[in-house]
Amino acid sequence: MTALSVRNLRKVYTNGTVALKGIDLDVAQGDFFALLGQNGAGKSTTIGIISSLITKTSGKISVLGHDLDLETAQVKSLLGVVPQEMNFSLFEKISDILIFQAGYYGIRRALAIERMEMYLNEMGLWHLRDQPAIQLSGGMKRRLMVARALMNQPKLLILDEPTAGVDVELRHSLWRFLTQLNEQGTTIILTTHYLEEAERLCKNVAIIDGGEIIEKANMKLLINRTSMQTLVFDLELPLFHAPKLDDYQTQLIDELTLEVQIKRGQSINELIQFLNEQNIRIASMRNKTNRLEELFLHLITENKRNKVDEP
Amino acid sequence: MNPRTGFYPNWIAFQTILHREVTRFMRIWPQTLFPPVITMSLYFLIFGKFIGSQIRPIEGYVYIQYLVPGLVLMSIMNNSYANTSASFFLAKFNKSIEEMLIAPLSNLTILLGFMLGGAVRGLLVGLIVLVIGLLFTHIPLMHPLIMLFIAILSAMVFSLGGFINGIYAKRFDDISFIPTFVLTPLTYLGGVFYSTQQLPPLWRQLSWFNPIFSMVDSFRFGILGISDLPSFYGFAVVLLFFLALFAWAWYLLRKGVGIKV
Numbered sequence: 001m002t003a004l005s006v007r008n009l010r011k012v013y014t015n016g017t018v019a020l021k022g023i024d025l026d027v028a029q030g031d032f033f034a035l036l037g038q039n040g041a042g043k044s045t046t047i048g049i050i051s052s053l054i055t056k057t058s059g060k061i062s063v064l065g066h067d068l069d070l071e072t073a074q075v076k077s078l079l080g081v082v083p084q085e086m087n088f089s090l091f092e093k094i095s096d097i098l099i100f101q102a103g104y105y106g107i108r109r110a111l112a113i114e115r116m117e118m119y120l121n122e123m124g125l126w127h128l129r130d131q132p133a134i135q136l137s138g139g140m141k142r143r144l145m146v147a148r149a150l151m152n153q154p155k156l157l158i159l160d161e162p163t164a165g166v167d168v169e170l171r172h173s174l175w176r177f178l179t180q181l182n183e184q185g186t187t188i189i190l191t192t193h194y195l196e197e198a199e200r201l202c203k204n205v206a207i208i209d210g211g212e213i214i215e216k217a218n219m220k221l222l223i224n225r226t227s228m229q230t231l232v233f234d235l236e237l238p239l240f241h242a243p244k245l246d247d248y249q250t251q252l253i254d255e256l257t258l259e260v261q262i263k264r265g266q267s268i269n270e271l272i273q274f275l276n277e278q279n280i281r282i283a284s285m286r287n288k289t290n291r292l293e294e295l296f297l298h299l300i301t302e303n304k305r306n307k308v309d310e311p
Numbered sequence: 312m313n314p315r316t317g318f319y320p321n322w323i324a325f326q327t328i329l330h331r332e333v334t335r336f337m338r339i340w341p342q343t344l345f346p347p348v349i350t351m352s353l354y355f356l357i358f359g360k361f362i363g364s365q366i367r368p369i370e371g372y373v374y375i376q377y378l379v380p381g382l383v384l385m386s387i388m389n390n391s392y393a394n395t396s397a398s399f400f401l402a403k404f405n406k407s408i409e410e411m412l413i414a415p416l417s418n419l420t421i422l423l424g425f426m427l428g429g430a431v432r433g434l435l436v437g438l439i440v441l442v443i444g445l446l447f448t449h450i451p452l453m454h455p456l457i458m459l460f461i462a463i464l465s466a467m468v469f470s471l472g473g474f475i476n477g478i479y480a481k482r483f484d485d486i487s488f489i490p491t492f493v494l495t496p497l498t499y500l501g502g503v504f505y506s507t508q509q510l511p512p513l514w515r516q517l518s519w520f521n522p523i524f525s526m527v528d529s530f531r532f533g534i535l536g537i538s539d540l541p542s543f544y545g546f547a548v549v550l551l552f553f554l555a556l557f558a559w560a561w562y563l564l565r566k567g568v569g570i571k572v
Contacts, residue, residue, distance in 0.1 A: 076415040105320065
């Protein structure tokens with residue numbers, strides 16, 4: 001069954017800005033789906049319309065078979081949303097924010113208190129339950145919003161940049177938690193600027209640019225389409241000239257850092273062998289940029305170029 | 312039917328909004344409950360005791376007795392209005408209104424929750440002011456049901472007014488404009504401090520077009536048993552305003568004015 005179906009969704013703001021140009025999107029039940037795009041591409045508008053915060057100009061949305069226009073309350077009861085910007089009262093107690101949210105979903109108080117305890121523990125905020133939200137750090141506020149979105153135990157959870165401003169350790173614990181939630185059957189849609197995050201967590205991906213979906217694919221298949229990647233080698237001994245290697249482009253960044261571009265189909269083992277033959281000692285190796293990031297930038301650039309070329 | 316939609320979940324949501332509203336104004340009681348106590352005590356002391364002692368009785372009541380109903384209703388109206396306008400505007404400003412907009416509760420539930428939250432504050436302050444008034448003078452409760460009816464309905468009317476103000480407000484200044492330039496003049500010219508019988512005929516008749524005057528007059532009838540207008544007039548006005556403002560607020564909420572783009 002489709003968890004989310006979006007058909008020909010358009011949004012024109014009152015100032016004339018066309019934010020969405022008729023997008024189509026399907027997210028299967030149980031999917032962990034990435035919606036990627038640059039700032040202003042239309043991600044947040046899409047999420048805002050799905051979560052009833054923004055009025056669409058035209059189009060159809062359905063969640064688990066329920067039409068958003070005809071069965072608004074049913075759709076809302078199936079959704080959990082973690083927005084990009086903080087949207088809670090800073091002066092309310094953390095526990096109250098969660099209990100009130102459950103109340104808006106018609107969840108009785110006793111059950112709301114049970115869930116509040118469970119999700120605050122899950123997010124590492126239980127010890128702060130009696131504090132007003134204003135006393136939380138940026139990362140803690142994000143985790144509070146994740147906990148709040150789970151209070152109605154949604155079937156479809158939408159997260160708009162949930163890890164922005166969250167430190168590395170907490171980001172990893174949030175990733176583990178979301179993966180676990182997805183394994184338990186919750187469909188998750190994620191927007192993020194950390195493409196490594198999307199690559200690591202998501203099974204499918206859509207890329208949105210200028211209000212249009214320019215790519216929809218399985219994450220692994222998409223990444224395999226990457227035509228080129230740049231490897232960075234940290235060297236044990238200094239080099240003064242970039243080595244000449246057949247079929248590989250090399251660039252010496254400094255005496256101890258060498259960059260090599262390899263095309264799809266070229267072997268990394270072979271490359272390392274060539275380097276060894278030239279007595280270049282490798283201390284460590286990494287990708288210059290994440291593969292999805294390279295592909296993302298490539299697709300965005302190509303889309304912009306196509307638009308310029310259009311008569 | 313999904314278990315989270317329908318009457319019972321909306322009933323829980325309504326209780327939640329009401330609880331949240333009451334918690335909010337109780338948490339900041341030095342800003343919400345305490346100032347009216349000081350202001351009204353000064354009114355009773357200065358206008359009631361010091362100046363009032365030099366004013367001849369009005370329809371058999373000494374001036375401070377005549378003053379109490381007006382000041383109680385003025386407190387109810389001002390506080391109901393202030394609570395809802397500030398609370399709704401702040402919910403828009405810090406975007407916490409989105410917590411309700413994404414949830415499956417109806418617009419009617421949101422409206423009733425905010426409206427009654429404001430009315431509870433207005434009535435609580437009104438009760439406090441009445442108790443203070445009783446410290447200064449004896450008050451007969453001639454028609455307690457009429458008094459209660461007008462108090463509750465006026466609280467809801469002004470709470471709805473504050474809600475509509477909160478919907479339209481784009482800046483903090485916008486929530487003080489109506490109270491300062493519309494409500495205060497209408498209240499002060501609305502028979503709180505004087506009987507329209509003391510006015511020249513033209514001003515007396517003009518006062519009858521002031522809706523706040525008819526509410527104050529009916530409320531005074533409930534407490535003291537005296538009025539300048541037939542008491543049904545106040546009922547009719549307060550009921551009419553309630554229905555009109557309720558319909559207006561509900562329409563704005565359904566349209567998403569000020570809260571959706």
